Amino acid sequence: MPVFIKETVFLLSEIWYNISMSQVLYRKYRPQNFSEVLAQETVKTVLKNAIKQSRVSHAYLFTGPRGVGKTTIARILAKAINCLSPKDGEPCGKCDSCLLIADGRFLDLFEIDAASYTGVDNIREIIDGVKFAPTYGKYKVFIIDEVHMLSKAAFNALLKTLEEPPAHAVFILATTEIHKVPATIISRTQRFDFRSISQADILKLFETVLKEQGTQISPEAQKLIAQASGGSFRDALSILDQILALGGEKITLEQVEDILGVTRLASSQKLLGFILAEDSGGGVKFIKDLAFGGLDLVQFTKNFLEYLRLVLLVKLGTENSDSLGLSPEDQGILTEQASNLNGGRLLDIIKKFLETYRETKQSPVQELPLLAAILSLCGELASTSSPASPNRDENLGGRTPAKAAAKIPGKLDLGAVVDGWAKVLARAKDYNHSLLSSLRLGRIVRVEGDVLVLAFPYSFHKQTVDALKNRIVVEQVLEEVFNEKIRIKVFLEKEIENVKDENNSDLVSEAIKILGE
Ligand SMILES: [Zn+2]
Structure with a gap:
């Protein structure tokens, strides 16, 4: 044991951001002195x-x-x-x-x-x-x-x-x-x-790890993993963990592509297919098989959320399925699934799996939150948190204004939001790092009924937080932290002056309108 610790060179990424895949290598190759640290x-x-x-x-x-x-x-x-x-x-x-x-x-x-x-x-x-x-x-x-x-x-x-x-x-x-x-x-x-980590640094790390593990991975495949890690040693080792779990002495580019891409897409499409068909039995068996095969279900859930994002983009018309670089076959399935889903149902599924992602990370039995989500979305479980079935709406954002209005506004005060804000940021980071860095720049302006008004210094950050998929995340987190449905409305700092005179109901109704779009 001490031998490989001594010879190991690698650098671990920061504590707080990780996509928690398997961390066997990450713990094993923790540098203990300066010379073991790469770069x-x-x-x-x-x-x-x-x-x-x-x-x-x-x-x-x-x-x-x-x-x-x-x-x-x-x-x-x-x-x-x-x-x-x-x-x-x-x-x-x-x-x-x-x-x-x-x-x-x-x-x-x-x-x-x-x-x-x-x-x-x-x-x-x-x-x-x-x-x-x-x-x-x-x-x-x-x-x-x-x-x-x-x-x-x-x-x-x-x-x-x-x-x-x-x-x-x-x-x-x-x-x-x-x-x-x-x-x-x-x-x-x-x-x-500290300077950024290069691909060469990551490849140097792989050299050591693979030698220790007695496994060969083709140079092209190694580069692909380095690219997928986004310059993070921790993520690079997590992906490597999954790949080494395949076993065998030689791992090919095709196998790595499978793990990083094709399999990811195919299994997401399969799961969504079961949910669309409300086939809970098929969905449950599918997840059980994945768990049995040793697949990291946290990562799987994250991949599924990424796939749902694609479906949402195609549904919104902001993206054509042929501009996503997918194979014709995958394009076909994506387009078909997007057209078979109405907007309200799609949002229900996204919200459910954002929740599931967080739960999976905390659950001692990874497959449980996934099984519960599938049963709930297939109508097998009466869920108190999912507003799904009865009100499915044909428009995207199927949430009806009546439902939002039924909530009694004004229970939340500004002080409570300010006090809980650090918690909101901490939770948002579980979902999306780029969202977190934008959200951090937001200033809490005021609370109007159940609408939280935020101001941002730059339009890039405002737009990031305002993007539909991110707004869903923020509102989900707000609900988790404050136990209330809270909508957000975002402005540029310089716009704040102009909206000062708007009254509560205008803000609320406009927020509902935005959500209904
Ligand atoms: Zn000492």
């Missing part, structure tokens, strides 16, 4: 030299795209400065401090994800505790991931600490959005800019 050569050299000369800074700022190794290097840095016998700027990996940190049991290392709800809640308390001496190590280390998400109060507490840091405290701040970190904070840190 970021400059950052590693500067840090190692500083450690060699015992020049430890009280605050570091790591900035760069997601998945380039910021939190990985932060953990290694925490290990190196607490190591009892560091060598050449590297942690020894054998002393008590090194072992405890590797094991996640080191009491003087605090890892905080500022993007998560609890992170925002607890951060001040944690920062307040900085004045107490470390219980075991040389330094008390605070890694704050996505630091730009901190609340104003938390930033103030942090700033106060950074102005006069105790000798034993080291802060490592990581962010993908440096422009949102206050200048007063930046000026008190030593800043490191």
Whole structure:
């Protein structure tokens, strides 16, 4: 075991964004020191030299795209400065401090994800505790991931600490959005800019992993996987996990294509076919077979949502099935399924599977939420959350205005929305990363009845959040967090002045109109 850990080179992507496929390789190839980390050569050299000369800074700022190794290097840095016998700027990996940190049991290392709800809640308390001496190590280390998400109060507490840091405290701040970190904070840190990960870096990682695993994958196939990973080491390893599960010593381009594309599409089309035919028996057997075959059902559900997106685009007429780069056969099935679905039914299915996606990730038995969704959509289960069958409407957005109006508006107040917003963002990130980065820029303007008004500085972000598929996600998340049906209405900051005079009912009725489009 220690041999391959030692020889492994790889870099893991950030904590908070992942499409949680199988993570066997990801855990196995977690780098334990600087030399095991691929890429970021400059950052590693500067840090190692500083450690060699015992020049430890009280605050570091790591900035760069997601998945380039910021939190990985932060953990290694925490290990190196607490190591009892560091060598050449590297942690020894054998002393008590090194072992405890590797094991996640080191009491003087605090890892905080500022993007998560609890992170925002607890951060001040944690920062307040900085004045107490470390219980075991040389330094008390605070890694704050996505630091730009901190609340104003938390930033103030942090700033106060950074102005006069105790000798034993080291802060490592990581962010993908440096422009949102206050200048007063930046000026008190030593800043490191992390570069993007190249395809070559990912291929280098594969070389090591495949050698360890005793498997061959053709170079073209490896490149295809690297492309599909979108520059994230974590995603690359997750895909590789699935491919290695095929077994065998040699894996071909065709097999990889199967896993990444063709199979994905075919199984999505099959599942939608069962739902369209309201064939619950067929659908249940299909999912059971997939589960039996060891398929990752979280990933499968995500693929299915991607397919539903295609169906929605074709249904909306914004996309022709022949512009999607599919085979003629797949095009035919897609077009037929889109035309056999009315809009209301399609939205019901999308909402149901957005919910299922989240549940599948949390469920101890992955197939259960999927089976429940199929039974519910085939009318076999009386679902309290799905407004499906009785009111199926021929128009897209089958939700009738009467149903929306029946909700008593005004139960929610602005304060509650502001308080719960971090939770909304944390949940939105489960669904869609690009949506999250736009949604974060939104300012909560006000609540009008059951309509939440948001303002955005730039039209790109406004449009992203306003896109039908994203609005469905946001409203779904709002419902989950506040336990109420809430509609959103989005504006540009500069438009806000113009709508100030609109009254509640106008906003509500217009929001309903938009949803009905
Ligand atoms: Zn050590």
